[in-house]
Amino acid sequence: MAFPDIQSFLRLLEQRGELLRVSVPVSRELEITEISDRLVKRGGPAVLFEQVQGSEFPVVMGLMGTRERTALALGVGGLDDLAAKVRHLIDLKGSGGMMGMLGNLPKLRDAMHLPPRRVRSAPVQEVVWRGDEVDLSHIPVLKCWPLDGGPFVTLPLVITKDPETGERNMGMYRMQVMGRNTTGMHWQRHKTGTRHLEKARRRGERLPVAVAIGGDPALIYAATAPLPPIPGLDEFALAGYLRGQRYPVVKGVTVDLDVPANAEFILEGYVDPQEDWVVEGPFGDHTGFYTLPDLYPLFHVTAVTMRRQPVYPATIVGRPPMEDAYLIEASERLFLPAAQLILPEIVDYHMPPAGVAHNLVVVSIRKEFPGQAYKVANGLFGLGQMMFAKVIVVVDEDVRVNDLGAVWREVARQATPGRDTLTTRGPIDVLDHSSRGWGYGGKLIIDATTKRPEEVGSGASSRDDQASDLSPDVFAPAASSELPRFEGVLAQRQTPDGYWMVALHKTRAGQAQELAAVFAAHPAAAGMRHLLICDQETDVTDTDDVWWTVLNNIDPERDVLVLPTPGGALLAWDGARKLPEEGFVRPWPPKIVMDQAIKDRVDARWHLYGLPQQWR
Template sequence: MAYTDFQDFLAYLEKMGELKRIKEPLDPYLQITEVADRVMRQPGGGPALLIENPVGSDIPVAINVFGSRKRMSLALGAADLEDIACEIEALLKTEVPSGKLQAMRELAPKLGVLAKIPPRHAKGPGRCQEVVTTGDQVDLFRLPILHCWPQDGGRTITLPLVFTHDPQTGRRNVGMYRVQVYDRCTTGMHWQMHKVGAEHERAAALQKRPIQAAVVLGGDPALTYAATAPLPPGLDELLFAGFLRKKPVTLVPAKTVALEVPEDAEIVIEGWIDPQERRMEGPFGDHTGYYSLADLYPVFHVTAITHRRNPVYPCTVVGRPPKEDAWLGKATERLFLPLLRLNLPEIVDINLPVEGVFHNIAFVSIRKRYPGHAFKVMHALWGLGQAMFTKMIFVFDADVNVQDISECLWRIGNNIDPERDMCLVRGPVDVLDHASRALGFGSKIGFDCTRKGPQEGFHREWPDVIEMSQEIKAQIDALWPKLGL
């Protein structure tokens, strides 16, 4: 299911009883955060909110639109995230067909899907450019940009899709990097050292020239998710969004920079960055639940703000979990499991607990086939893209339900000998890890929580888990209605 734009998605959420309108004026300075935080902590993640009268702006604020499994699934046009995961798994199957007829039957549906996903290019202007402000008329403070937490360094755009191009190859990237407002036409650009946006900036520095960027707000929610997804190098986020929505993303030329932007966006902020210029950005109340500290980051100079005639401002707040971003992370966990199995077919399931804030904890179950297999999986995960940031990996046998944290903790406590089953390594860590020895560099640990055998130095008998016999269970099932319990 493809939405015509972000407001179409909001209308669908309202129709499904998933959106609550707030008419009471709320201040983007802290008040909206407090309301959203209380709602996000409600059972099931609470409703999406449309704050119609934010103080200081005539643009409504939408928040918590991705804040439940149901809404995250609806955002990607599916009844449930697992449906998309199954579709990806089917697309990735590479069994050799027995003949030409079978090949045509198997490949035709896949090729049909792939033919629909490349972005389309329109000459413009788009709906995102119904109102255009440039030069001295640019004023970021017209937007209801949130000041999320008391110690934040300033108002921050929290749900931006940042469009850049590699100055050497021209290849596009769409990332989600927070944007802190300094004044009416200048912001920070918080792309961390490991991110593609930072790579593009470094390439521009080698050429001694500025890098152009566009900060996009809104559009089809599939594209917002795609900007957060840990895609393999070279895979365009717009292609992935096209796959998710079964319809291409339509692009139009930006007004003041040589970039294309989504035609259906709510708001677009255009500008440039000088790779030689740095300014203190932060602190910021981050998704770890702690403030990320102030540091030097690139400066984004705004040349234009374009928007629809009656836009909605999409945003989120992050902080101590659970928050809305937990479901963006869970979508990645489910959708990228089939891709993970391409390299590691022994993996049965993976759980990135919300409390682990995406990169601190991973529970993984595998079909163990040989001694040390769990350690092989740990090292493989640490070598795969953003999985390299995972601070603690716990590997279990295939029969363990890693989605059940209670079972995982029980198995961890019973199945490991810390000295024998621990693997400690050094390497890149998330820049937001405030406990690491240095910014972006520290240590990671893995634990083998599987059953051990003689080849792994375990020469005792491994005991069975306590379970009642099936015969007795059946007897009590028959008696249960009579017991009054």
């Protein structure tokens, strides 16, 4: 496939019936978010908003809002094909004499497409704003959620260069518009951009920065991909490999950085490491909670270049499922072969939307010896951005990792609380609001594989024997009239596969732990394996909502407890909010909820948008 840009991709989507146009004026403050959120959650099409109030430029949303559109954007028939492409490349033959080496030539030709290709002129530099001409308010940057600190650029491809080595990096870091020519730069402590800025500080230099908006959808994806630290492999190289040809770049007009030649906009400028950092946020983040205000560097925009008729692409993140779930799935498929090179017993792995990437990883393995589940989990904790994983569940090779119902049933059947669960600690995503410290907290490994004799003492050694120990009668839910009562409990539900879900309105310190102790001692606990304590906003009839809340709200070492029950043992997950009286000093963020007035406005205007009622 020839290199597409956003506009050629839009034409392709429209031909396939995957793009709709909204021709009436819409607001970039919340209204576009509400429309787009409904569409992505219902598997709807991408949308081009042709008239955005306060800007001459149209906005496109949902470019990769389904699994199929994401595959199309990356030039593959399905996301599983990404794993096949990488496996083909890394499976080089090192033996077999001359004929064996000649067999590598087609793969090496693929690898030659990795470095980008410099061009002299580019569509993205057809129009140039410099100096006082720069006014970011003319670009239709969205305010996505009611409590957001302002408008945020949500699909920025932020390009920097190591001041010492010249190594290039591209990452996707949200950018809050602060003024006509300034934005925040959300470089977290583990990000490459932060390292580049620190090196510039030591050298007494400003750090040049270029921010691309748009371009090849494969490059947009590449900016989100957790690339391994391999010399010569960067985001341009990944996009080039996916496309099968070298990516076109052009030198910036005011910065010595290569930028995507086929982008829609480029923001050029610098970050001064000697400047005080600025307050950025709040921001409705991919966790589904708001990230609270914090200090981040300030980006000064000295020039804006663009096409003559650009389109502004954006995305929204928030309560799953969202568009980013498909980008995460693409990364799963792309890096599965690399994980299998290091941990060959891995069959598959999955990061489900309810786990918002890092909170839950499910991995299936070919088990050959006792303790292998822990070996794999600990190995994953050491692989790149997998270090941020909070809960890793290990299952047998015949369990489908993307079937969460089957996974949790297997956890209940195969993992005895305490015996087959292990807490540890390590780096945590800085966006995690529940960890004991900023970027540092507890982790949980659950071994839900079939146990070997060494792992159970004198117990059963086969899955069938264990299954007989955990007969369906053990998991029989109690009648609602037999469930215990406790202060603040708004709703509760037991499931036939051993899960007890509780919505708690927490008003005092220690309330959730007291609830767990009372419930574990109650006769109704005899048929349960897991007690999931949620906040009062959680719908206990919605399993995904329960797990999303619990996984966001726990530090496993602090909040996951093994308690004795009349029927054995119970794993209690304290997913209620934490209070200052409990030693939790950071503010607890709210969940993202759209203003009711905006919902009502979108309902009333839906017929004007020209969008089908099925997506409403």
